[in-house]
Amino acid sequence: MRQAGRYLPEYRKTREQAGGFLDLCKNKELACEVTLQPLRRFDLDAAILFSDILTIPDAMGLGLYFGEGEGPKFEHPVRSESDIDKLFVPDPADKLRYVTDAITLTRSELDGKAPLIGFSGSPWTLATYIVEGGSSKDYHHVKGMMYENPGALHRLLDILARSVVAYLNAQIEAGVQAVMIFDTWGGVLSPQTYRSFSLDYMRQIVSGLKRQHEGQTIPVTLFTKGGAQWIEAIADSGCDAVGLDWTIDIDEAKRRIGDKVALQGNLDPCLLYASPETIRAAVRDVITRYGADPGHVFNLGHGIHQTVDPERLAILVDAVHACGREIRN
Amino acid sequence: MRQAGRYLPEYRKTREQAGGFLDLCKNKELACEVTLQPLRRFDLDAAILFSDILTIPDAMGLGLYFGEGEGPKFEHPVRSESDIDKLFVPDPADKLRYVTDAITLTRSELDGKAPLIGFSGSPWTLATYIVEGGSSKDYHHVKGMMYENPGALHRLLDILARSVVAYLNAQIEAGVQAVMIFDTWGGVLSPQTYRSFSLDYMRQIVSGLKRQHEGQTIPVTLFTKGGAQWIEAIADSGCDAVGLDWTIDIDEAKRRIGDKVALQGNLDPCLLYASPETIRAAVRDVITRYGADPGHVFNLGHGIHQTVDPERLAILVDAVHACGREIRN
Numbered sequence: 001m002r003q004a005g006r007y008l009p010e011y012r013k014t015r016e017q018a019g020g021f022l023d024l025c026k027n028k029e030l031a032c033e034v035t036l037q038p039l040r041r042f043d044l045d046a047a048i049l050f051s052d053i054l055t056i057p058d059a060m061g062l063g064l065y066f067g068e069g070e071g072p073k074f075e076h077p078v079r080s081e082s083d084i085d086k087l088f089v090p091d092p093a094d095k096l097r098y099v100t101d102a103i104t105l106t107r108s109e110l111d112g113k114a115p116l117i118g119f120s121g122s123p124w125t126l127a128t129y130i131v132e133g134g135s136s137k138d139y140h141h142v143k144g145m146m147y148e149n150p151g152a153l154h155r156l157l158d159i160l161a162r163s164v165v166a167y168l169n170a171q172i173e174a175g176v177q178a179v180m181i182f183d184t185w186g187g188v189l190s191p192q193t194y195r196s197f198s199l200d201y202m203r204q205i206v207s208g209l210k211r212q213h214e215g216q217t218i219p220v221t222l223f224t225k226g227g228a229q230w231i232e233a234i235a236d237s238g239c240d241a242v243g244l245d246w247t248i249d250i251d252e253a254k255r256r257i258g259d260k261v262a263l264q265g266n267l268d269p270c271l272l273y274a275s276p277e278t279i280r281a282a283v284r285d286v287i288t289r290y291g292a293d294p295g296h297v298f299n300l301g302h303g304i305h306q307t308v309d310p311e312r313l314a315i316l317v318d319a320v321h322a323c324g325r326e327i328r329n
Numbered sequence: 330m331r332q333a334g335r336y337l338p339e340y341r342k343t344r345e346q347a348g349g350f351l352d353l354c355k356n357k358e359l360a361c362e363v364t365l366q367p368l369r370r371f372d373l374d375a376a377i378l379f380s381d382i383l384t385i386p387d388a389m390g391l392g393l394y395f396g397e398g399e400g401p402k403f404e405h406p407v408r409s410e411s412d413i414d415k416l417f418v419p420d421p422a423d424k425l426r427y428v429t430d431a432i433t434l435t436r437s438e439l440d441g442k443a444p445l446i447g448f449s450g451s452p453w454t455l456a457t458y459i460v461e462g463g464s465s466k467d468y469h470h471v472k473g474m475m476y477e478n479p480g481a482l483h484r485l486l487d488i489l490a491r492s493v494v495a496y497l498n499a500q501i502e503a504g505v506q507a508v509m510i511f512d513t514w515g516g517v518l519s520p521q522t523y524r525s526f527s528l529d530y531m532r533q534i535v536s537g538l539k540r541q542h543e544g545q546t547i548p549v550t551l552f553t554k555g556g557a558q559w560i561e562a563i564a565d566s567g568c569d570a571v572g573l574d575w576t577i578d579i580d581e582a583k584r585r586i587g588d589k590v591a592l593q594g595n596l597d598p599c600l601l602y603a604s605p606e607t608i609r610a611a612v613r614d615v616i617t618r619y620g621a622d623p624g625h626v627f628n629l630g631h632g633i634h635q636t637v638d639p640e641r642l643a644i645l646v647d648a649v650h651a652c653g654r655e656i657r658n
Contacts, residue, residue, distance in 0.1 A: 190578075305467050
C-alpha cells in the first residue's frame with residue numbers, strides 16, 4: 001500500500017519535476033516512473049499503481065486541489081440534493097485516461113517482472129472527502145447527511161459505486177492484474193451504518209467487476225481501516241482477500257474468517273521506526289501467526305509514513321522473504 | 330462527555346470573557362459556570378467538570394498552548410530519555426489547585442441537585458500529545474519511541490500514571506463523586522501494544538484510586554475510543570464501568586462482558602444533526618438494545634460537535650428519560 005511516496009528521495013525529486021502532486025498523478029511517464037521506483041530499491045513481489053484515491057471526484061469536476069502542506073480539498077463540496085443532481089459517472093476513457101495510460105506504460109516497463117495492482121477509494125471514503133470538502137476530524141457533514149437525509153447519501157454512494165466499477169474495469173482492461181478497494185474511513189461508522197453506507201456499495205462494486213481478463217483471474221481485495229470488528233461481513237462480500245490494519249492479530253482474523261478469502265496485512269507502519277532486530281521480530285510474529293497455509297499477502301496495515309528511513313523498509317522486505325521461505329519449508 | 334462546549338452560546342460568551350481556553354479552565358468561577366450551563370438547559374442526571382485533558386502535562390511545565398483555531402500544542406515535546414528525566418509527578422495541591430478549587434465551588438453550587446463527575450486523560454493518551462507535541466495523524470513520534478525504545482516510553486507512562494492517580498484522588502477529595510479515564514487514542518494501538526502501553530497503566534490507576542470517600546463509593550469508568558475489540562480486557566481492569574463508542578452495538582458489548590461492570594454509551598454524536606424523529610428512534614434503539622437490566626449509563630459515544638443545535642440535545646435528553654421510564658415499567 002502506497003509503496004511510492006515522500007519517504008523516497010527519488011520520489012521527491014520526480015514530484016518536484018512534475019510540479020504538484022496532481023501533476024505527477026496526471027503525467028503518465030512520471031506516474032509510471034514513481035510506480036517503478038520502489039521496485040528498483042526493494043525486492044518487492046508486486047507493483048502498486050501510483051495514483052490518488054480522489055481521481056474519480058476530480059473527474060466529476062469537483063475541483064480537487066492540494067494546498068501547500070495540506071491534505072486534499074474540493075472547491076465544490078457536495079452538500080445538497082441539487083449538488084448530487086449535477087454528478088455523473090465519469091467516462092474512464094475521457095477524464096481518467098491518464099490513469100489507464102500510466103497502467104499501459106507501466107505494464108510494458110515491468111515486462112512481466114512483477115504484477116501490477118490497481119486501486120480505488122471506496123464509495124463511502126470518496127463521499128467523506130466530497131461532502132466534507134476535504135479531510136475531516138469528525139465527518140459531521142457527511143454523517144449529518146447520512147442521518148438527516150439518508151436517501152440523498154445513498155444516491156451519492158450509488159453514483160460513486162457505479163463510477164468505481166467503470167474506473168476499476170478500465171484499469172483491468174488497461175492491464176492491472178489485481179485490484180484493491182480502500183475504505184479508509186469505514187471505521188468511523190457504527191455497525192449498521194457501516195453495512196448499509198459502506199460495505200453494501202463495496203459489494204455492489206465487487207459484483208460489477210470483470211474478474212476475468214485475458215484468461216487471468218483478477219483478485220479483488222477490500223480494506224476497511226478500523227474495520228477489524230466487521231471482517232466476517234467483509235469476507236462475505238464476494239471479494240478474494242481482506243486487508244487488515246494492525247488493530248487485530250492476523251491469527252485471530254484467520255480464526256474468525258477461515259480460509260474463505262486470503263488475508264493481507266498487517267504490520268503497524270510505525271514499526272519502520274524501530275531497530276532492525278525489532279523489525280525482523282515483528283515480521284516473524286505476523287508471519288508465524290498466520291502460519292504456513294497459503295493465502296497470506298504480507299503488507300503493512302496502512303501507508304508508509306514520509307519520515308521513514310528507506311533502509312528500514314529494505315530490512316522489512318528481506319525479513320518477509322526470509323521468514324516466508326522458512327515457514328514454507 | 331464534554332457537556333459544556335462551543336455548541337452552547339452561553340459557553341462561547343463565558344469563554345470570550347475568560348480570554349483563551351486555558352484561562353477559562355484555570356478560572357474557578359468561570360470553570361464552575363460553564364460546568365453548570367448544560368444543567369440549566371437540559372434535564373441531565375450528572376454534571377461533568379469542565380476542564381482540559383492536558384492539565385497534567387501543563388502542570389509538568391511542558392508549555393501547553395492553543396493557537397487560534399488550532400488544537401493543543403506543547404512548546405517542549407518529550408522526545409528523548411533526557412526529556413523524560415526532567416519530568417515529575419505534579420503536586421495537585423500546587424499547580425493543579427485551580428481544578429480542585431473549581432470542584433469545591435461546583436459541588437457547593439450544585440447543592441446536591443446532581444452528582445459531579447471528574448476525569449483525566451489516560452497515560453497513553455497524554456503521552457501521545459506530549460511526545461507528538463500536539464495532535465497527530467499518525468502518532469509516529471510516540472509509536473517510534475514505543476517500538477525503538479519501549480523502556481523510555483514505559484518510564485514516561487509510569488510517571489503519567491502516578492500523576493493521574495494523584496490528580497484523580499485530589500479530585501475525589503475535593504468532591505467529585507465519580508471519575509472517568511479517557512483513553513482517546515488507545516484505538517491506534519495493536520492488541521499487544523494496547524495492553525502493555527495503555528491498559529496496564531489504566532489498571533495501575535484504577536488500583537491506586539480512593540474508591541471510597543466520606544462513606545460513598547466512587548465509581549471509575551474507563552473509555553477507550555476505538556477500543557471495542559478489547560472491551561473484555563477493559564472490563565477486567567477493576568473498573569466499575571466501560572465507556573463505549575458507537576462502533577459496537579451495546580447489546581453485543583453486554584453479551585461479551587456480562588454484568589460484571591456497567592456500560593456507558595453509545596450514540597454517535599453526529600446523530601444530533603438528524604431530525605427529532607430520527608434522534609428519538611436512535612435513542613430508543615440504544616436503550617432497547619441494552620434492555621431493562623440495571624447498569625446502563627446513557628451517553629454519546631464521544632463529545633458533542635460544536636456545530637450542533639442545542640435544541641437537538643434537549644430532544645435527545647428528553648427521549649432518554651422517556652424511553653428509560655418506559656423500559657423500566
